[in-house]
Amino acid sequence: MANGTRADLRELFHRGQLTIGISELSKMTGVSPRQLRYWQKKGYIIPKNEDEPGQARIYTMKMVIKAAAMSNLLQTGYTLKAAAAQVDERMRPAQTMYHVLVDRYQGYEVADDGQILVDLGPFDPQPDQELYAKLVGDRVTFELKTVSKTDE
Template sequence: MTNGTRSDFQEMFHKGQLTIGISELSRMTGVSPRQLRYWQKKGYIIPKNQDEPGRARIYNMRMVIKAAAMSNLLQTGYTLKAAAAQVDERMQPAQTMYHVLFDRYQGFEVADNGEILVDLGPFDPDPTQELYAKLVDNQAKFELKSKE
């Protein structure tokens, strides 16, 4: 049986690990650096290093996605305030899913038959049980196992 750890997942998907500078963000979104700084001043986008004055701004992938989506909405006629609100609303389900997966993921196991079991940690109603997820015919299925 092969195992993967929580730290493997965290290294791959850690919040803020993938970042870009303001120039790259400008090129990706078609929004000038000056305009991006204005968006930051208004609180619509927040650089990862906002607490480090005088340093070049860097943005995590969440802010990159938000800036790109806002840019698209502005091109369709939204105001800046409305575009930011719309993007925040649309991003909420994805943020929730990210946190559920990131916070619950404990690791994975590959069984001898090749089946991958994703360890989601203790089962809340009964902490003596571990909750596992697996794919069966491309459908998520869950099972409980007693803690060893």
């Protein structure tokens, strides 16, 4: 079987991998750089490099999405504080899913029949078994595999 590693997923979904500067963020969202700096001062958006004073601000895709969504809500009559709170609430499910995937994903295997088995690590109630997910048609199914002594 071919294998993928946990690092594969982390590299693919690494939070800070795709970044843009404040002028690009302004162009993408229609929000002026001055306004974006104000949003940052209020803590509604956070540049990736906030701990590097004097450096040009760079933003992750998460902040791009947040700024764009806040801008849209402001145009519909929300206050800045309410828009930021609404966007944070709407982003919670995606953030939860991100953490579940990154925390549980151990790698993948390609079985001899070409089926991709996603290793989700030890099955908590039975740590001697690993939980795998696979796609069967359009449906995700799960299976447990006993960890053999040679797999450890």
